[in-house]
Each structure stands twice: as structure tokens, then as C-alpha cells.
Amino acid sequence: MTILSCVADQPLIDHHCHGLIRTDLDRTSFEELLTEADTVSPLGTTLFDSTIGLAVRRWCAPVLDLPPHASADDYLTRRAELGATEVNRRMVATTGSTDLLVDSGFRPDQLTTPDELATLTGIRTHEIVRLETLAESVIHNGGDFATNCAEALAKLDAIGCKSIAAYRTGLRLSGTRPTDAEVRKAADRWRQSGTTRLADETLHRFLIWLAIDNGLPVQFHVGYGDADLNLRECDPLLLTDLLRATQHTGVPIMLLHNY
Numbered sequence: 001m002t003i004l005s006c007v008a009d010q011p012l013i014d015h016h017c018h019g020l021i022r023t024d025l026d027r028t029s030f031e032e033l034l035t036e037a038d039t040v041s042p043l044g045t046t047l048f049d050s051t052i053g054l055a056v057r058r059w060c061a062p063v064l065d066l067p068p069h070a071s072a073d074d075y076l077t078r079r080a081e082l083g084a085t086e087v088n089r090r091m092v093a094t095t096g097s098t099d100l101l102v103d104s105g106f107r108p109d110q111l112t113t114p115d116e117l118a119t120l121t122g123i124r125t126h127e128i129v130r131l132e133t134l135a136e137s138v139i140h141n142g143g144d145f146a147t148n149c150a151e152a153l154a155k156l157d158a159i160g161c162k163s164i165a166a167y168r169t170g171l172r173l174s175g176t177r178p179t180d181a182e183v184r185k186a187a188d189r190w191r192q193s194g195t196t197r198l199a200d201e202t203l204h205r206f207l208i209w210l211a212i213d214n215g216l217p218v219q220f221h222v223g224y225g226d227a228d229l230n231l232r233e234c235d236p237l238l239l240t241d242l243l244r245a246t247q248h249t250g251v252p253i254m255l256l257h258n259y
Helices: 003-008 027-032 051-064 072-082 084-093 114-121 131-138 145-154 180-193 201-213 236-249
Strands: 012-017 097-103 124-130 158-163 218-221 253-256
Touching: 027 072, 051 072, 051 084, 072 084, 084 114, 097 114, 097 158, 114 124, 124 131, 131 145, 131 158, 131 201, 145 180, 145 201, 158 201, 180 201, 201 218, 201 236, 236 253
Parallel strands: 012 097, 097 124, 124 158, 158 218, 218 253
Antiparallel strands: none
16 A cells, blocks of 8 residues: 555544635636635636636536536536535535534634534534634623633633734734733723724733633634735744743644645
């Protein structure tokens, strides 16, 4: 038995994924989901001729009963014939995964929840809580912000948490645990700003410590060229102080989208 065939037969755990689009997609909507860039088809080209587009046509087309490298038009037509539910079921079933660790905080209004994903695919799902989304859901509630976050996290059946501080303030996070007074001051400042988008270094740190105090592994999105982040501030080396400060807890920390 070759190493490749051995690996190919192993069940997989997807440690970082999202839900699936519930509705059918036209060509523009589909291509928009192939990239995080601001433009869909730069210089008049189509993303179906990019690396990711070619991969979709090579590997996904056969899952929909099409030949490898089917044309973009044939691929989209076949998707429409089968419908979003059947397409989603086939795509995930083909991965050979036994468990999916689902970041539930990304486009929750458009994507399936972990429970919906499990029902659709028959695969076990586990929730990864996006810390910033959690905080944004309670910031304008009455009472103490830190207490509200802790109570909201406790209500969720999560096996881990994820931070997108890279997109908001960058990864230059202090290794010092913020004091209660610092958290209250930062939360008050955030409330007074009138926005629900969290972008405060103190509060990002607070949320990371909250996850660690609950024994929940933390995933850090370190960015990989998305248009809404500053790559200079997404260098994971900037996390060194925080990683050293939390090492004694034994709670795992994982960096996502590194290369």
C-alpha cells in the first residue's frame, strides 16, 4: 500500500470551516464567493479561469456528474438543475470527513448553522465561536459587558473559539491580561462610538482570555491577503508575548491560513 492510498482512506476532521449557502447562486454570486478580493473579474477575465476556478471545474464538476474541466456554463447549469440542497449534500459527503468544526460567526444570516449542516450532510458538527461576533451580540445589552460575554459563551455548546483580531486591530496584542477596569472603560468607549463592529485591542485580548479561562482552544485568523486587513499587522510573530503569557494554561492556540 502506498502512502498516498493510505492517506486517501483515512477519515478527516475539518478543523476550520463555515456553513453553506442555502440558496441557488447565479454566475456573479458564485464568482464573488471564489475570492475575497474587491473585484470579481479583474482585467475583464473570469475567475473560472483562475487557479481556484480551474480547481472547481476539475474536482467539483465530477461530483455533479459532469466531466472534469467542464465549462463554467455547464457547471452552473448543472448546479441549478440539482438545486442548492443537493449540491451542498454531495460536495460535503465527498470529502470523507467525519467531523466538521464550524465557525458559526461568519455570515450567519446566509449560511447554514452547525446543526443544519449536520442534518444536511449526516456528518458530526461542532461549533467554533467567533469571539468578536459574540461580543457584538451583547455590547448594547444592559449590565456589565464582561459578565454578558461570559454568560453568552456559557450558553453555547462550543468546543473552541476563534479570533479575527487580525482584521480589526492586527495581531499586535499585549501579553498582559486586561484588568476589569480596563475592560469596562474599553466597553464604554465602544458603546459610545455607536458602532457594533469591535475593533479594540483591550477587548480582543479580554475575549481571548475569556476563552482560555473556559478551557476552549483559540484559533487565530492571521489573514492571507484579504482586502480589508493590513498584512504588516497580521504577522503571527506579533503574537509572541500573548502566546508566552498563555502557555502555562495548557490551552491550545492554532494559527489559521498560515503559509
